[in-house]
Amino acid sequence: xxxxxxxxxxxxxxxxxxxxxxxxxxxxxxxxxxxxxxxxxxxxxxxxxxxxxxxxxxxxxxxxxxxxxxxxxxxxxxxxxxxxxxxxxxxxxxxxxxxxxxxxxxxxxxxxxxxxxxxxxxxxxxxxxxxxxxxxxxxxxxxxxxxxxxxxxxxxxxxxxxxxxxxxxxxxxxxxxxxxxxxxxxxxxxxxxxxxxxxxxxxxxxxxxxxxxxxxxxxxxxxxxxxxxxxxxxxxxxxxxxxxxxxxxxxxxxxxxxxxxxxxxxxxxxxxxxxxxxxxxxxxxxxxxxxxxxxxxxxxxxxxxxxxxxxxxxxxxxxxxxxxxxxxxxxxxxxxxxxxxxxxxxxxxxxxxxxxxxxxxxxxxxxxxxxxxxxxxxxx
Ligand code: ACO
Numbered sequence: 001x002x003x004x005x006x007x008x009x010x011x012x013x014x015x016x017x018x019x020x021x022x023x024x025x026x027x028x029x030x031x032x033x034x035x036x037x038x039x040x041x042x043x044x045x046x047x048x049x050x051x052x053x054x055x056x057x058x059x060x061x062x063x064x065x066x067x068x069x070x071x072x073x074x075x076x077x078x079x080x081x082x083x084x085x086x087x088x089x090x091x092x093x094x095x096x097x098x099x100x101x102x103x104x105x106x107x108x109x110x111x112x113x114x115x116x117x118x119x120x121x122x123x124x125x126x127x128x129x130x131x132x133x134x135x136x137x138x139x140x141x142x143x144x145x146x147x148x149x150x151x152x153x154x155x156x157x158x159x160x161x162x163x164x165x166x167x168x169x170x171x172x173x174x175x176x177x178x179x180x181x182x183x184x185x186x187x188x189x190x191x192x193x194x195x196x197x198x199x200x201x202x203x204x205x206x207x208x209x210x211x212x213x214x215x216x217x218x219x220x221x222x223x224x225x226x227x228x229x230x231x232x233x234x235x236x237x238x239x240x241x242x243x244x245x246x247x248x249x250x251x252x253x254x255x256x257x258x259x260x261x262x263x264x265x266x267x268x269x270x271x272x273x274x275x276x277x278x279x280x281x282x283x284x285x286x287x288x289x290x291x292x293x294x295x296x297x298x299x300x301x302x303x304x305x306x307x308x309x310x311x312x313x314x315x316x317x318x319x320x321x322x323x324x325x326x327x328x329x330x331x332x333x334x335x336x337x338x339x340x341x342x343x344x345x346x347x348x349x350x351x352x353x354x355x356x357x358x359x360x361x362x363x364x365x366x367x368x369x370x371x372x373x374x375x376x377x378x379x380x
Contacts, residue, residue, distance in 0.1 A: 010364045015266065019359070020201060024057060024347045025190040029267040034274065036190055037061070045277045050160050050185040051075065054132055054343035057190055058125065058350065071129070078133035079154040079163070081141060082112040085134070086151070089141050098142055098335045099222040103215055105138045106131065110211035119209060124353060127210045128346030135339040136160060140167025143332065161185055164339060168328065176288070177326060180281040184319055187274040188337050190344025191315075192267075196220035196227065200345040204352040205359040217345045218338055224261065227341070230316035230333040233262035234324055237297055246300035254308050262317035263305050271312050278318035285325045294321040 011017055026035050034041040037056050044053055048062075055063045055071045063071055081089075088108045092101045110116050113130060115123035141151035144167075152170060154163050161182035165173040173181070191197070200217040204210075221227035240249045250260060265272060283295045298313075298321065305311050323333050 008362075013266070019193060019198065020352075022192070022348065022351060023060065024351055025192045025344065027192045027267050029265075030269050032268055032270040032273050034191070041187065041273050042277075044186050045183050045274075048186055050182050050189070050340065050343075053186045053189050057343050057347040058128060074126075074129050075133040075160060076154075076156050078130040079137050081134060081137050081151075082109075084112050085109050085138065086141060089138060090145055092142070092146075094146070096146075097222075098139075098331050099218065099228075099338075101142050102135070102138055102335050102338055103218040103222075105142075106135075106211060106218060107215040109134060110209065113211070119207070119353075121350065121353065124210050124350060128343075128350065131210065131214055131342050131346065132160075135342055136164035136167055139164065139332065139335050139339060142335075143168050143329070144170075164336070165326070168332070173326075177285065180285055180322060181326070183277055183281060184322060184336075185340040187277055187315065188319070188340035190341070190347065194226065195223075196341065197345055197348050201348050201352045202359045204349040205356055207353070207356065210346060210349050213349045214342060214345050217341070221338060221341065222334060227316070227334045227337040229261045229314070230320045230323070230337065231330050233317050234320040234330050234333065236261055237294055237321065237324075240297055240301075243293060243296040243300055246297045247304055250301050250304045251308070254305075260301065260305050260309075260311075262315075262320065263309075263311045263313050265312070265314045268312065268314070272314045274315040275313050275318055278315065278322055282318040282322040282325070285322060289325045291321075291325045294324065 024037065027033070028035075036044060036053065037060055039056065039062070044056075048056075051072050052063060052068060055068065059067075085105050085108055088105050089101060092104075109131065110127075113127055115126050137151075137154055140154075144151045149170070152167050155166060155172075158166055158172070159178065159182065162173060162178045164185075165171075165178065165181055193201075196217040199220040200213040203213040203216045224232050236249075240246050253260060279298075282298075283292075286292045286295045298317065302313055302317075305313070319337075320333060323336065324330070328336070
């Protein structure tokens with residue numbers, strides 16, 4: 001039968017389809033290996049900082065001392081929010097979903113961006129750095145305002161990780177907590193062509209700007225099959241409550257063919273390399289804050305899901321408890337993911353713009369053809 005669509009294999013969810021070339025990041029699914037710009041994620045997690053990692057993703061190389069100083073200075077100079085953006089966050093109704101607020105604030109940030117309307121590479125880069133700088137401030141402002149407190153001004157002496165926690169809580173966090181948070185930001189910074197990054201690249205490929213691409217990416221990350229899984233995972237643990245209930249809880253869900261959140265992955269067929277760092281940090285901080293029972297529950301769940309379904313946990317499983325023991329509200333876990341992943345999204349947008357072609361695939365048409373139009377009066 002003739003069809004409107006050219007011959008080519010259709011794969012649901014684009015599984016296994018190579019949709020672009022990229023030098024930003026790659027994932028070796030069978031080996032459980034993740035590489036940013038040629039550097040193994042374990043090296044970055046063990047030795048780097050989020051600022052260095054963001055620079056690496058945007059520029060392709062680790063910064064020299066002078067480059068890092070200048071990059072950090074650019075971030076610090078851009079952290080404050082314009083009153084237009086602050087007003088949007090303030091005007092969010094009580095109970096607003098923080099991902100909706102963040103998405104709207106990022107979209108509005110272009111109104112007051114000094115480089116708005118300039119789509120040169122240099123201007124797009126500066127816009128990217130401003131977004132990286134401002135996301136923690138947006139997050140902090142939202143959290144403070146909804147708890148009836150005044151938003152805080154970012155502290156120049158603090159790293160991006162420390163500032164994020166300070167802006168959320170009003171307290172300067174301990175070094176150990178800051179380091180764990182910084183490593184979590186490094187681990188979430190990029191992940192090849194995940195759904196939100198693909199969304200960002202599709203938007204960027206129309207020659208839309210960085211703010212548009214990041215706004216769309218935030219919308220994609222919010223879903224529970226993607227970045228939203230970390231909040232869902234913590235809700236599950238809170239429902240389970242104690243290690244003795246974990247096995248039966250999971251078995252019942254699996255028997256009903258329900259998904260266990262923060263398990264499974266489209267690409268990894270073995271342990272997600274990010275999970276091993278998050279597991280260790282979650283155990284350490286859980287112990288430090290007298291909340292080791294979460295780790296106990298999580299180990300049981302991991303064991304059961306591995307045995308029953310052959311699935312490993314992903315990045316969202318232990319990040320959930322890491323943030324929980326730090327006292328971060330559940331609905332901010334995915335927004336924190338945004339504060340990190342914005343660096344990867346922007347690196348992909350710059351890469352897309354540097355060698356662009358409109359992304360416009362085809363659909364295999366399965367609807368009817370050759371139907372006869374009938375006037376409304378004859379349709380009953
Ligand atoms: N719990 C139970 N079973 C699962 C899970 C899970 N979390 N994930 C996959 N499966 C099962 C499916 O039911 C299916 O089984 P079947 O073949 O018997 O029907 C099989 O594993 C394959 O699942 P698919 O949905 O085809 O795998 P896909 O590659 O499309 O999905 C995804 C990947 C969306 C991540 C999936 O594993 C999932 O829904 N996980 C839970 C949500 C989650 O954790 N998302 C975060 C991913 S990481 C990130 O985005 C930051």
